[in-house]
Amino acid sequence: MNKIKFNIDPATGYLSETDTKKYFSTIGFAVFALVVIQYVASIALSIIISMLAPWMFENVIISSILNLIPIYLVAVPIFIKMISRLPAVDPLSAPLGAKGWWGGLCCTVTMMTLGNYLSQVIIVWFEMMMGRQQTNPVATMTENVPWWVNLIFIAILAPILEEIVFRKILCSHLLPLGEGYAIVLSSVIFGLCHGNFFQFFYAFGVGLILALIYVKTGKLIHTITFHFIMNLLGGVFAPWLITKLDLDKLAEILNDMAATGQTAPDALLPYVQPLMLLALYEVFTYTAVIVGAVLLIKARKKHSLDSGILPPPNEHKVANIFLNTGVAAALAAFAFVFILSLLL
Incomplete structure (x- = not known):
């Protein structure tokens, strides 16, 4: 994926509101992918294992390893790929x-x-x-x-x-x-x-x-x-x-x-x-x-x-963070997961 370019507004010394929302939205979509892909991959892996080798779930070591696969071998690499479009500072x-x-x-x-x-x-x-x-x-x-x-x-x-x-x-x-x-x-x-x-x-x-x-x-x-x-x-x-x-x-x-x-x-x-x-x-x-x-x-x-x-503007901080499609998608995914945790 190509890097996203962000520029400081020379008149204010801050990111524009448009660029600020784009930055947070990119983070939101990356986190959304991390959450959703993890759960989808986990369900898919569980179905495959239950059909082909259900005995694996009975082995505590194998089942513990299987729990890591959807997160760190599937979801996290995609998350890294998406968030790497943003600049990074060590x-x-x-x-x-x-x-x-x-x-x-x-x-x-x-x-x-x-x-x-x-x-x-x-x-x-x-x-x-x-x-x-x-x-x-x-x-x-x-x-x-x-x-x-x-x-x-x-x-x-x-x-x-x-x-x-x-x-x-x-x-x-x-x-x-x-x-x-x-x-x-x-x-x-x-x-x-x-x-x-x-x-x-x-x-x-x-x-x-x-x-x-x-x-x-x-x-x-x-x-x-x-x-x-x-x-x-x-x-x-x-x-x-x-x-x-x-x-x-x-x-x-x-x-x-x-x-x-x-x-x-x-x-x-x-x-x-x-x-x-x-x-x-x-x-x-x-x-x-x-x-x-x-x-x-x-x-x-x-x-x-x-x-x-790349400092965001001081005005409308909350709106800039939350009023964008990426963060909205991530929050919706988290809301679903948290509600599900209460019901199961």
């Missing part, structure tokens, strides 16, 4: 430092935790409105799966692939508009591409921190590392810990001890290590949340966001 390289690294990790945990709480509130509201319980796709994806499979596909492969797509590729093609546009819009798209309300809010929040780190340091290794830690904790460690903690059985043991007045150390012994790990996990999480919240409040005054080489 962020300047800058060191993060040990203090910045730990601060970035704490901020990431903060956004992850706050976003998760917000997601739970929204889901409870939907359950009350719809009169039915919603199924958490993360729990469905990780349950009854060996921890090492989750480690490979959720904690290692997913962060690498997603950071390349949403930070390296998407952010770089949004940076010509300015750092603010690159950070916010890439994070919104990252959250929406998760396709459900369970994950949208924390994915968006985490995306903000990861995009900020990438834009300010130019180092994808930092965002991959933070993404790895988040997925390791939420997608590997937590599900593994749940399998070790039968809370109903533990409550039954404690109730029996309270009723009889007798201790049962042998019965409690299997729960000691998991409970200690749970306590350490909670201490780490809430310590990081407090530190991260303080750093985020302070960072509002410290960090400035640079404008890009």
